[in-house]
Amino acid sequence: MTGRVPLARRSLFADRRRAALATVGVAAALSLVLLFDGLFAGALHQATTYQRGWQADLVVSQQGVRTMHMSASALPPATVASARAVPGVLWAEPIRYTSAVVHAGPAEQFAYVIGYDTATGRGGPRHLVGGRPPTAGQAVIDRLGARRLHVVVGRTITVLGRSWVVSGLSAGGTSIVNTTVFVTNDAFAGLRGPAVSYILVGTQPGAGVVAVGDRLAAAMPTATVQTRAGFVHEEGNITRDMSADILRIVTLIGLLIALAVIALTLFTLTLARMRDYGVLKALGAPNRRLAAVVATQAAWSVALALAVALLLAIALAAIVSHLAPTLSIIIAPASVARTGAGALIVGALGSIIPLRRVARVDPASVFRRAA
């Protein structure tokens, strides 16, 4: 005797087609959970790409306003000078913002429209992948948005009630929800009035971001001052909070499907091998040993299905990103770990009925003729 017979594994994989079908069933359910998690992780990443690209240390907005998406912020233009006058402030740059629908012929898309100072570039596109920054009457649009609208540099788009010639293309500013359009601050103000939306602030080296932030908040009691990281976090919370409910519902259903398939597989397998369990029991195997066989089968089912689900999710993410570049799917290790933990719980729950059947198996059944 060289050691134990891997009974659990052998019986699980005795019929490969059955094992494959069971694995596909569980894997499909788990990949659903992984993909949804990935879709929302992607959406979260996309939602904060613009704000993460700011060179600012601090962000000033209207009192009570902490975000951009589905938000409006209006500050008096004089606030910019007030910010610049605060000790420790190296620079303060206003941006103007609204959400809008951008049109090009029959095509249309939700967009963030941002007015920025093209001389400093602060608050503008992080980098251009084509063309040049806008001048009066011109706009830069994200390249994925441009592709969706079928426009190139030199063509015209309509937004904020007027036409703009596309002067350049930016990158990283299109999500599943919207794209980004940049115009000059003056052009924006000419259409929407002098109020500024946000003020980006750079601090002097050694001045201390928090200390300058506190001074800004004291100097502008009717404004909200946040660090850039704080603003990005708040912006991310919109996606997190708005998607959490749907994510929970889909994850729960995905795990329930996985539970049903795992339970089905283990139950079927246990019933089919009931005589073998009787033999083991007749030979003196304690219930603990038989339970270990079922538990091992559950662990194998879950591990294999999770591996297949991961491969499936990665492949689908690649295909989806190719077919629909605005959909970003990020399969993060933490998400895999969470799904794996959920699958383990599901595996444990799915083992309960087979375990009870195994515990009750009568060793004498070995000596009876199989039905």
Added chain:
Amino acid sequence: MPGRVPLGRRNLFADGRRLAASIVAVGLAVMLMLLLAGFDTGVRVRSTLLEDRLGADLYVVQPGSNDLQGDVSVVPISDVNLVRADPGVAWAAPLRALYVMVDLRGLKQPVYLLGAIPGQRGGPWRMSRGRTPRSDDEIVISPVLARRYGLHIGGTLPLMGRTFRIVGYAADASGFMFTFAYVTHAATDALLASPGTTSVVLIGTRPGQTGAVTARLQARGLNVATRDELAATDRRLLTGIFGSFLALTVVIAFAAGVAIVSLTVYTSVVERRREFGIVKAIGATPARLVAIVVGQTLVLTLLGLAAGWLLFLAGRVLVLWYRPQFAIIATRDSVGFAALAALAMAVLAALVPARRLSALDPATAYRGG
């Protein structure tokens, strides 16, 4: 002989617990498809709630704009008087509309804020409790928002640096992922530091005058849109966002369903291979055996479809109890789609067990089980 033995059915129903687990699993996959289709329909219906409830025949919106919820439209408030001067106009009212992100109990909650002049159109279309806002620090909210975050009439709600006193609950005031809230127009002027402007001008026309009013106002340089034009754009824009999510999820749920049906039928075929061997040995053609398998997959998917419908109804009740702002609407199309998907599941799921059965050696009947 009284007739054929219903071999497939007997085979399928031989083990009740296994059958039940399979039906539940298929039902869950079908339920997921129905729920997501229901979400999609909910978005479609809720996306035009504003146009459906405001009761205007025409809207003046910012030039170049043809929707209500995507564009933050800005038009001069003086356009209202221009519109009212038209002989075909029965009434006209300015309406400010903007999204506001509210922090409640540490969560971000989007609110679609509507600012109307008290006594004019654009306020809550139906009140469920309390009264409409009269002063610039009063607000009417959706009871859905109130219940979720423990808000109540007489309490306060902070918005963009100002504090509003809740004076009423508006019925039918939930969008798909946001709720409506109502304040005075002057309150929104102050919030946006934008006096002298509004978002849209709502217009009620005299009978038979809609076309003529549109032509006259457009001739004066205003961008006039009908309810249907705005609704179509809002619907297109909002449903477009969820379309790709939906398609992807339905495909995966479908794949899971195929695997589950196939697994169940395959297992029953394998376990009864001796009986199938006997059937083959006494002359059953491969077509008869495949028909038995397809019959089993069809019965299983039909039972799964029925279970999916029941699970969907129960799931919808649970989801709407948990989050009343969602709208999950089953339509004839979505149920028809689920039925077709179940049929396709049955056919695809039959492939693996049918292959196994057609390759079965009749001599199996003479071997031990």
